[in-house]
Amino acid sequence: MNVLHEEPLARHGYWRVGGPMERLVFVGDTAELAAVLAEAPGAHVLGNGSNLLIPDAGLRGTVVKLGGVLRESRMLPDAGDSARIHAGAGLLNAVLLARTAKLGFGGLGPLAGVPGTVGGAVAMNAGTALGEVADILEAVEGIGPEGPRTIPRAELPMRYREGGLPPGFIVTAAVFRVSRAGFAEEQVRMTTHLARRKATQPLDLPSCGSVFRNPPGDHAGRLIELVGLKGHREGGAEISERHANFIVNLGGASAANVMACVRIAWERVRAETGVALVPEVHVLGEWPGGVWPLG
Ligand SMILES: Cc1cc2nc3c(=O)[nH]c(=O)nc-3n(C[C@H](O)[C@H](O)[C@H](O)COP(=O)(O)OP(=O)(O)OC[C@H]3O[C@@H](n4cnc5c(N)ncnc54)[C@H](O)[C@@H]3O)c2cc1C
Numbered sequence: 001m002n003v004l005h006e007e008p009l010a011r012h013g014y015w016r017v018g019g020p021m022e023r024l025v026f027v028g029d030t031a032e033l034a035a036v037l038a039e040a041p042g043a044h045v046l047g048n049g050s051n052l053l054i055p056d057a058g059l060r061g062t063v064v065k066l067g068g069v070l071r072e073s074r075m076l077p078d079a080g081d082s083a084r085i086h087a088g089a090g091l092l093n094a095v096l097l098a099r100t101a102k103l104g105f106g107g108l109g110p111l112a113g114v115p116g117t118v119g120g121a122v123a124m125n126a127g128t129a130l131g132e133v134a135d136i137l138e139a140v141e142g143i144g145p146e147g148p149r150t151i152p153r154a155e156l157p158m159r160y161r162e163g164g165l166p167p168g169f170i171v172t173a174a175v176f177r178v179s180r181a182g183f184a185e186e187q188v189r190m191t192t193h194l195a196r197r198k199a200t201q202p203l204d205l206p207s208c209g210s211v212f213r214n215p216p217g218d219h220a221g222r223l224i225e226l227v228g229l230k231g232h233r234e235g236g237a238e239i240s241e242r243h244a245n246f247i248v249n250l251g252g253a254s255a256a257n258v259m260a261c262v263r264i265a266w267e268r269v270r271a272e273t274g275v276a277l278v279p280e281v282h283v284l285g286e287w288p289g290g291v292w293p294l295g
Contacts, residue, residue: 001036002026009059013049014115015247016206017237017255019058021046028068030172034143036064037170041145044284045170047120048092051208054285056255066090066119070172073099081180084138089119089171093126106183107136108176112190113197115209119171123163124280129193130186134158136176144169161213161280202240205248211262212245212277220269220277221245227268234260259287 003025009018024046027033037043040062046052047066070090075083083105087096093111096118100108109130111121120126122140125133137153145168157164165171197203212220224230224244232239236253239261240246247261262279270276283291 001028001032006058009046009049009052009054012046012065013052013208014206015053015208015253015255015258016249017056017253017258018052018054019056019255021054021059021063023062024065025062026065026067027070029070030143030148032068033064033066033070033170033172034148036062037143042168043170045119047090047117047123048115050114050116051120051124051281053208053255053258053281053283055259055287057286059285064170066117066172071095075103075105076175083178083180084175085178086173086175087118088173089117089122089142091118092116093118093121100178101183101187104180104183105178106180106186107178109186109190109193110136113194118174122171122174123165124282125158125161125163127161129196130189132158132160133163136178138175138177140165140171140175141173142169142171200243202242202246202248205240205250207240207246207248208281210245210280211247211265213280215275215277218275219245223269223273223275223277224265227265227272229265229268232261232264234258234264237261239265256288259283259291263292 006020007024008020010016025036043062043064046063066089070088073087075085093114097108110127110132112128114126121133139152141150144166214220221244229239230244231241235257236250237257238248238250240248247258266277
């Protein structure tokens with residue numbers, strides 16, 4: 001097991017901000033993960049860092065990163081056009097999509113363009129215009145405080161951008177349903193979806209995607225734009241000119257700059273529209289003044 005000490009999240013996270021993680025442990029299989037968790041119960045897990053924010057002062061304790069066999073995938077035998085794929089939680093969604101497509105199977109549209117890992121996608125119930133993880137998930141495998149466990153999808157209370165995992169549960173693999181039927185049509189829909197994102201989102205700058213969940217029947221970006229915050233800057237962080245639900249790092253931003261943008265967006269939208277936005281980004285660690293409004 002490789003262990004890094006005081007390793008900045010800024011080197012691993014999409015925003016390129018965030019202070020040192022006290023101990024970052026790279027595990028290659030479930031036995032290694034179980035050993036780390038036995039020694040450091042409650043350890044955090046870092047996926048691809050595409051939806052995570054920690055303070056500039058850093059994060060105490062142990063963070064695990066899944067590698068080795070936890071990045072493998074294999075098709076499970078099934079009948080006819082349908083199949084299931086077993087995907088390690090450390091695998092990037094993009095790699096899983098490419099491998100599945102090469103075999104002529106589709107169905108993983110909810111992961112298209114989501115720049116995280118399989119584990120992160122399950123934990124967040126990630127989704128796109130082509131659906132959400134909850135629609136395609138059959139079961140998750142992982143290790144919780146009581147030890148290893150497989151949880152059928154039906155037992156997970158998944159909701160919009162919430163995986164419904166039990167507290168402290170680290171996903172080691174997910175089983176998704178895939179199918180040959182509709183493969184070509186899905187490829188076309190994915191291409192359209194990715195092109196639309198490219199045209200409307202600031203994908204050329206470091207960000208964590210959408211910072212807030214969309215409130216029912218509305219869009220967080222529309223509300224932030226409505227209160228005049230598009231283009232608002234705090235140090236090197238900006239509420240994106242192109243899409244107001246994205247906070248981008250223009251270069252040299254700190255985690256505090258990002259958090260200041262998050263706070264002003266939440267406060268202004270709350271004060272002027274009455275809507276209390278719910279964050280999509282996961283925030284860890286001790287923040288000066290607490291992490292309000294994030295939890
Ligand atoms: C440019 C951009 C576009 C994006 N577009 C989308 C989109 O279209 N749809 C969407 O839903 N999201 C989108 N996101 C957000 C993000 O990619 C997703 O939330 C993604 O699922 C996070 O996965 P990750 O591996 O990066 O997780 P991380 O950011 O590393 O972690 C996020 C949370 O998941 C937990 N986690 C990670 N791995 C595991 C595991 N194995 N077991 C248990 N918990 C785990 C972490 O502890 C943390 O709480 C976008 C982000 C960016 C930067």
